[in-house]
Amino acid sequence: EYPDATATDxxxxxxxxxxxxxxxxxxxxxxxxxxxxxxxxDALPQTVDVIKLLLVERKKAECRVPTHPPKDESTGDVPRxxxxxxxxxxxFPDEESK
Numbered sequence: 001e002y003p004d005a006t007a008t009d010x011x012x013x014x015x016x017x018x019x020x021x022x023x024x025x026x027x028x029x030x031x032x033x034x035x036x037x038x039x040x041x042d043a044l045p046q047t048v049d050v051i052k053l054l055l056v057e058r059k060k061a062e063c064r065v066p067t068h069p070p071k072d073e074s075t076g077d078v079p080r081x082x083x084x085x086x087x088x089x090x091x092f093p094d095e096e097s098k
Contacts, residue, residue, distance in 0.1 A: 030054050030058075034050055
């Protein structure tokens with residue numbers, strides 16, 4: 001079993017949307033990461049490879065997103081964060097609603 005590199009290396013971001021996060025927000029984070037990486041490393045040639053990799057990984061992430069949102073068994077309601085994620089908009093959920 002391998003240790004989770006994301007825990008020790010802050011420059012590594014896990015691919016795919018995190019819980020309750022929309023795909024567009026996830027993509028925005030990656031684009032910001034690429035921009036920072038280019039500025040810091042001055043490595044534009046490799047950036048093309050990184051973007052290709054991200055596009056492949058994004059496709060994989062889109063395939064993993066459930067088409068039918070899971071319902072909360074106790075109430076039968078679809079969690080709000082999942083509904084928002086399906087609208088594919090950048091959402092910043094307010095803390096009180098959790």
